[in-house]
Amino acid sequence: MALSTPLHIVSGKGGTGKTTVAAALAMALADTGKRVLLCEVEGRQGIAQLFDVPPLPYEERKIAVGLGGGEVFALAVDAESALLEYLQMYYKLGRAGRALDKFGIIDFATTIAPGVRDVLLTGKIYEAAKRKNGSRFVYDAVVMDAPPTGRITRFLAVNEEVAGLAKAGPVKRQADSIMSMMRSRQTHVHLVTLLEEMRLPVGAVIANMVRPALLSDSTQQALESAELTAEAVSRSLDGIGLDGHVAPILIAEGRGHIERQRLQAAQRAELENHAVVELPAISEAIDQGALFDLARILRTDLLKEAS
Structure with missing residues (x-):
């Protein structure tokens, strides 16, 4: 029995088109009747730009119909809002939490403790992946447009990041739970690269802009x-x-x-001994039509391989 919704983490060097690949992957996963959540954690509003929608707030919104007719929802996660939600969830600090925000305490806490910041960012996605409506998960898949490869290891290793900050309590338990999900078979990390820039020996890679x-x-x-x-x-x-x-x-x-x-x-x-999915270079601006084309390739070459 699955303990969470499948989580797809998409990372890559800046400029390789990882946000485009994450969006196309979400479209590919949204088969008939399925709901997919596409998340970003860097505050760039790249998803909103791709789908030509207003800047995303800290709430889940439907932004597109997927390749197979399912629904694609999007969420822009920011640490400050996640911390306020966290304080309310675990300490019932509704108005008090908002008061702390007015005094700048929230921004201070997430700035001086980057490990806690990453726990908050990944924690919101963890919550979405575990959320249920009755006996069924709310989402059939969650796709994270993750930080670039230069930060991805530290970003995902949240348990180690908070080890020196929290030895026990809700933050430590949250970090442990997140790490369990990250290491589970439900989680897949996809690396996006350009063929002429690939230098790392990895098990699978999405070669973009071929x-x-x-x-x-x-x-x-x-x-x-x-x-x-x-x-x-x-x-x-x-x-x-x-x-x-x-x-x-x-x-x-x-x-x-x-x-x-x-x-x-x-x-x-x-890379001849590795599983490689090649996505073509698209000269025009990326729109939903282009995302559908990329999603079809990912559904054929990546998702069937992973299933």
Whole structure:
């Protein structure tokens, strides 16, 4: 019997598109009749921007219909609101907690004790993953747009973070419970990367923004051997009524594309013994249509593999 809703934690280096992947994963998980909660913990309002909705408050709101017709809800978790909720839940400090907030005590506490801050952020997601309506979990899956890989280990190791701050009591019990969920089989950590930047040996990886080869073998060979010159490209452009002065730019772009393909191929070869899901680069702004396209790939290549 499952002790919590499956939790999917999405992390990656800044600029790899982890928020986009987390959103697409939530869309992929939202099958017919299923409810998925998509959470962010960094205060960037990246989810609201992706789905073109107003900034998310500290409450769960439906923001989209998923790939299979299910519902996607979103939540922006901030430590101050989570601490007020925590004080009310465990100490019944309703008005008193709000009074502390007015005096800046809440901000002070979450600033000087970063370990406690992470317990509060992950604790809200823990609560959502454990929440039930009768005998059924409220959500069928929870997706967390987590901090970048540079902070993810410390962020998830909340038990160690609070060890020096709380030896017993509700905070310590909360941290222990969160760690039990993080280490359970219900929790999956997904790392998002770009193929040319991948350097870590991991068990599974989502390679985002993969660019297809745009040049034929003959064109690539001509560019690499310098047989295809700017003068030749310029004459070809002039012949079809285009500005031949852009020829050097096109040559440079072509060579840059070849180098990127080489980097992708080299990193793909290093990952040949790992489960890799490749998501294509999308040149236009990410909208819900693009998220649906990415969600279909994730449902086919990632979720079936994990099931």
